[in-house]
Amino acid sequence: MTAIEKRMLTNKIVMILSTLSAFIGIAFLLWILSILIINGVSAINWEIFAFEGAPPGYEESGLKHALIGQLIIISTATAIGVPLGILGGTYLSEYGQQSKLANIIRDISDIMMSAPSIVIGSFVYAVVVIPMGHFSGWAGVIALTIIMIPIILRTTDDMLQLVPSTLREAAFALGAPKYKVIINIVYRGAKVGILTGILLGIARVAGETAPLLFTSFNDNFLSTDLNEPMASLTVTMYNYATSPYEDWQSIGWAAAFILSMFILGLNIIGRLLIMTRKGK
Amino acid sequence: MSNIIDKVFEHSTRIIAFSVLLIVAWIFTVLFQNSLDSMQAFGFDFITDTKWAPNLEKFGALPAIMGSVISTFLAMVLAVPVAIGVAIFLSEIAPEKLKSPIGVSIELLAAIPSVIYGMWGLFYFVPIIRDIFGGLGIGMLTAGIVLAIMILPFMAAVTRDAMDTTPDILKESAYALGGTKWDVIKDIIIPYAKAGIIGSMILALGRAIGETMAVTFVMGNVHKISLDITAPATSIPVTLANEFTEADTELYFSSLFELSFILLLISFTIISIAKFYFLRKTRRA
Amino acid sequence: MATIVNIPHEKALEVKDFQFTYNGAAEPSLKEISMPIAKNSITALIGPSGCGKTTLLRSFNRMHDLYPGNRYEGLIEFKGRNILEPKEDLIQLRTCIGMIFQKPTAFPMSIYDNVAYGLRLQGIKNRSELNDRVEKALQDAAIWKEVSSRLKHDANGLSGGQQQRLCIARAIAVEPEVLLFDEPTSALDPISTQGIEKLVIELKEKVSIIIVTHNMQQAARVSDYTGFMYLGELVELGITEELFVTPKERLTEEYITGKFG
Numbered sequence: 001m002t003a004i005e006k007r008m009l010t011n012k013i014v015m016i017l018s019t020l021s022a023f024i025g026i027a028f029l030l031w032i033l034s035i036l037i038i039n040g041v042s043a044i045n046w047e048i049f050a051f052e053g054a055p056p057g058y059e060e061s062g063l064k065h066a067l068i069g070q071l072i073i074i075s076t077a078t079a080i081g082v083p084l085g086i087l088g089g090t091y092l093s094e095y096g097q098q099s100k101l102a103n104i105i106r107d108i109s110d111i112m113m114s115a116p117s118i119v120i121g122s123f124v125y126a127v128v129v130i131p132m133g134h135f136s137g138w139a140g141v142i143a144l145t146i147i148m149i150p151i152i153l154r155t156t157d158d159m160l161q162l163v164p165s166t167l168r169e170a171a172f173a174l175g176a177p178k179y180k181v182i183i184n185i186v187y188r189g190a191k192v193g194i195l196t197g198i199l200l201g202i203a204r205v206a207g208e209t210a211p212l213l214f215t216s217f218n219d220n221f222l223s224t225d226l227n228e229p230m231a232s233l234t235v236t237m238y239n240y241a242t243s244p245y246e247d248w249q250s251i252g253w254a255a256a257f258i259l260s261m262f263i264l265g266l267n268i269i270g271r272l273l274i275m276t277r278k279g280k
Numbered sequence: 281m282s283n284i285i286d287k288v289f290e291h292s293t294r295i296i297a298f299s300v301l302l303i304v305a306w307i308f309t310v311l312f313q314n315s316l317d318s319m320q321a322f323g324f325d326f327i328t329d330t331k332w333a334p335n336l337e338k339f340g341a342l343p344a345i346m347g348s349v350i351s352t353f354l355a356m357v358l359a360v361p362v363a364i365g366v367a368i369f370l371s372e373i374a375p376e377k378l379k380s381p382i383g384v385s386i387e388l389l390a391a392i393p394s395v396i397y398g399m400w401g402l403f404y405f406v407p408i409i410r411d412i413f414g415g416l417g418i419g420m421l422t423a424g425i426v427l428a429i430m431i432l433p434f435m436a437a438v439t440r441d442a443m444d445t446t447p448d449i450l451k452e453s454a455y456a457l458g459g460t461k462w463d464v465i466k467d468i469i470i471p472y473a474k475a476g477i478i479g480s481m482i483l484a485l486g487r488a489i490g491e492t493m494a495v496t497f498v499m500g501n502v503h504k505i506s507l508d509i510t511a512p513a514t515s516i517p518v519t520l521a522n523e524f525t526e527a528d529t530e531l532y533f534s535s536l537f538e539l540s541f542i543l544l545l546i547s548f549t550i551i552s553i554a555k556f557y558f559l560r561k562t563r564r565a
Numbered sequence: 566m567a568t569i570v571n572i573p574h575e576k577a578l579e580v581k582d583f584q585f586t587y588n589g590a591a592e593p594s595l596k597e598i599s600m601p602i603a604k605n606s607i608t609a610l611i612g613p614s615g616c617g618k619t620t621l622l623r624s625f626n627r628m629h630d631l632y633p634g635n636r637y638e639g640l641i642e643f644k645g646r647n648i649l650e651p652k653e654d655l656i657q658l659r660t661c662i663g664m665i666f667q668k669p670t671a672f673p674m675s676i677y678d679n680v681a682y683g684l685r686l687q688g689i690k691n692r693s694e695l696n697d698r699v700e701k702a703l704q705d706a707a708i709w710k711e712v713s714s715r716l717k718h719d720a721n722g723l724s725g726g727q728q729q730r731l732c733i734a735r736a737i738a739v740e741p742e743v744l745l746f747d748e749p750t751s752a753l754d755p756i757s758t759q760g761i762e763k764l765v766i767e768l769k770e771k772v773s774i775i776i777v778t779h780n781m782q783q784a785a786r787v788s789d790y791t792g793f794m795y796l797g798e799l800v801e802l803g804i805t806e807e808l809f810v811t812p813k814e815r816l817t818e819e820y821i822t823g824k825f826g
Binding site: 007008010011018019021024029030031033036052084097102104107118120122123146153177179191203204214217237241252253264271 | 285300314368370395400403436482489492497537
């Protein structure tokens with residue numbers, strides 16, 4: 001075989017292997033998606049939304065408590081995490097810029113974004129649950145907020161840096177003080193990017209289970225009191241799916257389906273926003 | 281007036297940004313403090329003892345640590361080749377029209393919460409392992425495979441990103457000399473993107489080792505090191521997830537905190553290595 | 566020492582022994598510049614790349630202060646005071662000395678809001694006063710007819726030339742005394758350039774103008790006085806026709822006749 005023929009053969013082999021692995025990867029993922037949809041859709045009925053949790057075997061059993069609990073926890077974490085993240089990102093982009101402190105904050109935030117979320121759960125257990133004496137929705141909120149802030153902070157930092165400096169200079173040239181330049185001009189210019197960052201941050205945090213396991217813990221009943229343990233979709237999924245009861249498992253799949261659709265929805269909206277921005 | 285508002289605004293943003301560092305330092309401190317009881321009771325043996333017996337108040341973390349290491353190693357062995365294959369496919373093979381939809385699908389799959397991978401593993405993969413190997417079907421092997429599938433989308437996406445940074449003109453120069461696709465990948469793309477590719481792998485490793493929900497469903501939480509990789513085992517996150525709510529003594533809690541602290545140190549180190557040695561150019565972590 | 570023609574005009578600004586050093590630089594970028602800026606006239610600054618003309622322009626409204634570490638020495642006199650003093654109120658200064666940039670910098674808001682921005686900064690809230698001043702500014706910038714029916718539309722929908730005129734309207738809405746133009750037409754096509762040049766000439770009745778340009782013909786068309794700079798120094802300042810026809814310095818002559826770029 002000539003050298004060229006050998007190279008072409010190697011090339012063919014590698015191409016086939018790569019395409020094969022792509023298909024293997026995609027096949028597994030399609031498998032997971034399909035069972036999610038099949039099991040999820042078949043388990044969804046009006047009862048899921050009408051009833052709170054109940055012991056296995058009960059007819060009137062649903063996810064209302066978990067859905068509302070999840071909503072409360074996520075929206076509270078968002079309400080705290082987003083403003084803090086945006087302001088922190090503002091510091092990095094507009095004041096700290098490339099200073100040593102700013103870069104250290106960026107690096108640590110990046111690392112935090114990949115750090116194990118269960119460790120954060122244990123931290124919150126120590127500083128919130130133990131002093132309070134019991135699990136609570138607030139503990140769950142704090143855990144999720146800690147996870148969310150670095151994400152929002154970094155995307156805000158990136159998006160603000162994309163705003164051209166001449167835009168800022170033009171506002172300064174009109175005699176605007178710095179905070180107005182930031183709020184009126186820079187935020188507006190980065191509006192879409194920041195919003196996308198927020199959506200993706202929410203999507204990421206909505207899927208977390210581990211940090212809630214021993215902070216907000218769980219509750220089978222509907223409660224809106226953040227001072228008490230609170231149900232969440234993710235922990236409920238975990239409990240129900242690992243139980244030996246079929247009806248609970250079925251409800252678990254319904255929860256999985258609802259959660260995935262919510263998260264995928266946020267991701268897709270985020271991507272659409274990016275695309276419309278690029279199209280301008 | 282605006283001067284005051286300016287100063288207040290600037291200082292608020294600075295304080296908030298700085299508090300990120302404070303929180304991280306606080307996390308390390310709290311975990312360390314809460315591990316002290318266990319550290320004083322067991323010393324270095326904590327990491328080497330294999331006996332984890334809550335009712336005897338003896339806590340040896342080796343099974344959990346080994347479990348984390350082995351399951352992650354297994355996951356990497358399975359996921360890395362496939363991820364590279366997918367990345368090559370996305371970056372060089374797929375026709376332009378398919379690149380975007382498939383690429384986006386992979387990224388969306390990376391967004392699926394890990395708890396769902398765990399559920400799938402429990403209901404659909406465990407029976408298969410049971411059929412092939414016998415036993416419970418729950419154990420290190422199953423956990424390794426589920427973990428591999430879970431980090432696959434992330435790994436493939438970041439590896440593809442790393443490969444995409446190769447400038448087109450570099451690739452074109454190689455093609456112009458008569459190179460095949462594999463030549464270009466082997467001689468141009470991989471050397472150019474080497475740092476990014478390795479860094480992405482290590483980053484995925486850092487994430488995998490801290491992964492809880494994908495493996496909690498299928499590992500079993502048995503504190504035993506066994507030569508049989510299909511036997512039930514445990515890892516640090518699995519132990520924490522299962523036992524934090526069951527712990528009843530100070531020492532038990534302290535041992536769990538020490539496990540958590542060890543996990544934090546390990547993953548922080550791995551992710552930092554990925555970030556500072558390999559991913560200097562990109563900033564996506 | 567620069568050759569400076571006598572300016573019969575009243576002066577809007579006077580630069581005396583001005584020196585400017587960028588942060589961390591070993592040498593000053595502007596060396597001992599002294600020149601008058603005539604009132605209600607157009608003074609052009611020309612010279613090869615890197616001669617310091619934009620650096621000088623950005624000193625007049627202290628734009629350099631946005632980036633830490635830069636150093637001013639000497640005097641720039643404006644309305645009886647030295648505006649290089651640290652205690653100078655920069656926000657006030659910039660409402661009297663406005664700037665137009667090389668690339669159009671329309672803010673991400675409606676056309677109306679763009680022009681009203683400077684006015685709102687000054688605290689003007691009265692709707693009808695804003696309306697009047699926005700309309701006047703847009704008229705003075707020769708763009709009122711084109712945008713009067715779409716004031717609420719996003720400013721980014723305008724063409725490059727229109728955006729630049731919008732930026733001019735925005736700057737003159739606050740009725741500054743001096744306007745600084747930093748190569749305002751370098752990013753525009755020839756027809757838009759013509760429109761801007763015509764506008765600049767009209768504006769000098771109300772405002773004193775300093776324009777930096779790398780295009781000598783533009784300087785010759787538009788300005789009353791021209792200053793030629795080289796390597797951070799002012800070589801010659803003269804009445805435009807005289808400078809271009811009979812320059813007093815050999816360096817000026819060489820630049821004008823294209824002996825160097």
